[in-house]
Amino acid sequence: MIGGGQLARMMVPAAINLGIPIRVLAEREGEPAALAVAAYGSHLDLDTVLAFAETVDVVTFDHEHVPQAVLRELVARGIDVQPGPDALRFAQNKLEMRQRLADLGIPVPDWARVDTAEQLAEFLADHGGKGVLKTATGGYDGKGVRVVRDASEAADWLLAGEPLLVEELVEFRRELAQLVARRPSGELALWPVVESMQRDGVCAEVIAPAPGSAGNVADVAADIATTVAEALGVTGVLAVELFETTDERLLVNELAMRPHNTGHWTLDGSTTSQFEQHLRAVLDLPLGATGCRDEWAVMVNVLGGPTTATIADRYDAAFADQPTVKFHFYEKTPRPGRKVGHVNAGGDDLDEVVYRARAAAAFFEG
Amino acid sequence: MIGGGQLARMMVPAAINLGIPIRVLAEREGEPAALAVAAYGSHLDLDTVLAFAETVDVVTFDHEHVPQAVLRELVARGIDVQPGPDALRFAQNKLEMRQRLADLGIPVPDWARVDTAEQLAEFLADHGGKGVLKTATGGYDGKGVRVVRDASEAADWLLAGEPLLVEELVEFRRELAQLVARRPSGELALWPVVESMQRDGVCAEVIAPAPGSAGNVADVAADIATTVAEALGVTGVLAVELFETTDERLLVNELAMRPHNTGHWTLDGSTTSQFEQHLRAVLDLPLGATGCRDEWAVMVNVLGGPTTATIADRYDAAFADQPTVKFHFYEKTPRPGRKVGHVNAGGDDLDEVVYRARAAAAFFEG
Known part of the structure; x- marks a missing residue:
């Protein structure tokens, strides 16, 4: 895995469970995936990436910042890169993405x-x-x-x-995200479409499945993600961020070709988490079931973190108050707006699940 | 964590989720918890254990083989050891355990x-x-x-x-296990009592909760585990292995003061896994909820592993056949009778859940 951020960190438990050795190329010490770091260096430097790639069977990514030239050189040398450069370019360049989606007839702003x-x-x-x-x-x-x-x-x-x-500034009713995983050999698996709420341009909360999405909205979201994954040859997890317009159309906003913040709920809310599924997919192994473990799952990001104490200082109060909530922290230093963790809650009553998740996250503010 | 076996390995995901740094003292390279190893050396050697213990906030264990003399020296030097030597001695010495339980009036053979x-x-x-x-x-x-x-x-x-x-050779109807976690400050949390089936003296399958255990059996098992945990001052996870006799009494068979094979189902079947709970408990943090995520959870050990291929060679067939089963492998080399992994299944229909778990595990035999 190239990149040592929280996505690489959250891949580690999936690798441990499946008995699959995982190695991370990080830029520097102390990144969230530190436990699995096998090499340090810049993902922009061909020699660094090549030396790392030669120690593993499959290369995948924590982010989309490895340059096309580096990716293409890896492939030219026979290294198994998933997703490959021909797919990743559309996650790296929004102009290419918009043009390609338009060519495919997929609705975009x-x-x-x-x-x-x-x-x-x-x-x-x-x-x-x-x-x-x-x-x-x-x-x-x-x-x-x-x-x-x-x-x-x-x-x-x-x-x-x-x-x-x-x-265009889309008049949207809400934002949705459709995550799908795809293997090189073609198998696809989709989680239910979710609703995501942003704050200052950053994902703040996710509800899975998106309320009221059964039927047409879910079908259209699934069709769009399937078309994009297949047409672009995506492997691993693809996140398609969507606008649901006030006139009930879905427009593609952004694409990410890796596990995504809108899929963090799957860690505790789905039979197969997006991290395990990404591993299975990039290794071309059969995909896991993507059913929901509860009627509703709610993820709330911890943005910024405490300003008057460490994150761990808040564990006592938070854990005691919310024994059913699952906490995920990335060992990142709190800083305004920074994603330092998230919490997941699940249950039958959406209002109550939202309440529990927000209450748990609130212990890590201020 | 002292010891680098599969219990230490399975603690790592819990530590990653909670954002708690974990360090392992292993005997040698290539043990299952390799990813978290911070030092190598013998757990029998005071200097090795001391040097390691001084780098962490709390010491806990993957096994019960650290000698009392070493444990007591750690405590004398002010190191936080959980569970402490006064509790661990009863997991280390079966004669002391039997005497203490008898003194407490707990039914034993x-x-x-x-x-x-x-x-x-x-x-x-x-x-x-x-x-x-x-x-x-x-x-x-x-x-x-x-x-x-x-x-x-x-x-x-x-x-x-x-x-x-x-x-005495107890005439038992079946074997049960009651797991409980206890914090130094006293809080206790119990999972439901489970049924365990042994093969050649090794745990082979676990059903959670133990069928037909609602009511009296569950209450007695919980009472016994609570009494033992409190009287012996256990911290972290305590596993109480029980015989259910043909005349419906429960007798204590063995004690383990650490996560236990009969609790592996909690990784996928309970809101809080035994590994997360052990971490919370030894750090004296509030315990998590111990409810079941499905009506039934079944764990089947992979004992020995394949003889004609590697474990990973079997992933394709196993994953494709059982997309809802959760696989756990320890990166151990297959050897007859060796615990190399386990699988967890969950659902509403016990027969069907048992079938799925056994079918998944069977891919890794022969």
């Missing part, structure tokens, strides 16, 4: 590539004077995304000379 | 200490000419246990000069 302030001004004029501007590469968790109402607000990004993506 | 062939012959004569002979220390998984019908069968053990324990 209106969009355009913009290289100049004039092009941006024209798009805004055509879309009610507002739009969502995104850098084509490198954005995540609200970074590289900006709502703009005037082309001058893009001046700094345009100066950098990289093409930008502008999209 | 008829027993005696024997140092000579004459004493053994006398006990056998009083108990229908047969008995179960056990070494006081060092036995596990059927080792150090022998059914005898004549005192001459104990000659080799008596020659060794260590006192032996002889017990």
Whole structure:
């Protein structure tokens, strides 16, 4: 696994359970996946990545930041890279992703590539004077995304000379996410579509399954994710983030080709977690069952963490108050807005499950 | 954690989830808990154990083989040892255990200490000419246990000069196990009593909860485990192995003061696994809920493992056939009778759950 963040960390228990040795290439000491680190170095450096890749059977990723040139060199040398560069490019570059999805006839927000302030001004004029501007590469968790109402607000990004993506500001009822896992040999498994709530551009809460999604919404979400996974040749977990519009259409917002924050509920809420499924999938092993273990599962992120104590200082109060909630912490130092952990709750009564998850997470704020 | 076996291995995911750093002292490279090993050396050597213990906040155990002298020196130096030597001695020495339980009025099989062939012959004569002979220390998984019908069968053990324990051969209907976790500050949590089936003295299958145990049997088992945990000052997980006699009494067979094979079902079948609960307990953190996630949970051990292929060679067939079963392998080399993994299944229909678990495990035989 290239990258030592919390996604790599959460892959480790799945590897331990399945009896599969796991090795991590991390940038530096003290990252969340430290326990499984076998090498340190930059994922941008071909020699570093190559030396690491030669010690493992299959290479997969904690993030999508390994450059195409590095990925292609690995493949050229016969290394098994899952997902491969031909799929990953669409998770790395939002312009390529938008174009490819449009070519596939998958519903997406209106969009355009913009290289100049004039092009941006024209798009805004055509879309009610507002739009969502995104850098084509490198954005995540609200970074590289900006709502703009005037082309001058893009001046700094345009100066950098990289093409930008502008999209209509979608009037959405809510955001959904459809996760699917796919093996190189083709088998697919989908979890139920979930509802995700963002705060400051960062995933804050997830409800699984998305309330009221039985039937048409679930079917459309599953169809979209299946089409994308197959057409793009994705292997491992694919997360398709969707807008559900006020007129009940689903539009694809973003793609991620790895376990995703909107799938953390599966750690405790599904027969097979997204981390175990990703491992099975990239190793081309038969996929596990994706049923829900409870009627409702709710995930709440711990964003930022405590400011007046350590995370562990809050365990006594939180564990005593919420004995049924499952806690997940990443051994990251608290910092405003930083994802330092999450909690999962499950049960029959959605309001009560939401309450328990929020109550548990709240012990780690302030 | 002292000891690098599969119990230490299965503690690692719990530590990762809770965001608690875990360090293992293993005897040698390549043990199941390799990922978390921080030091190598013998748990019998005071200097090795001391040097390791000084790097952690709390010391706990994968097995009960650390000598009392070593444990007591750790405590004398102010190291937090959970469970402590005053509790562990009763898991280390079956004669001390039997005496203490008898003093507490807890039902146990008829027993005696024997140092000579004459004493053994006398006990056998009083108990229908047969008995179960056990070494006081060092036995596990059927080792150090022998059914005898004549005192001459104990000659080799008596020659060794260590006192032996002889017990009546109990006419039991079945074997049960009651697991409980206890914090130093007193809080206790019990899982439901389970039925365990042995093969060649080794745990082969577990059904949770024990069929037909609601009511009296469950209450008595819980009372016994609570009394033992409190009276002996156990911290962490305590496993009480019980005989259910043909006349429906419960007699204590063995004690283990650590996660136990009869609790492996909790990894997938309970809100809180025995490994997470052990961690919480030895750290004196509030305990998690111990409810069952399914009506029935069945654990089947993989004993020995394949003889004509590696374990991983069997993944394709096993995973494809049993997508709902959870697989746990310990990265141990197959060897006849060796515990190399286990599988967990859960559901509403006990017969069907047993079938699935056995079918999954069977892929790893022969």
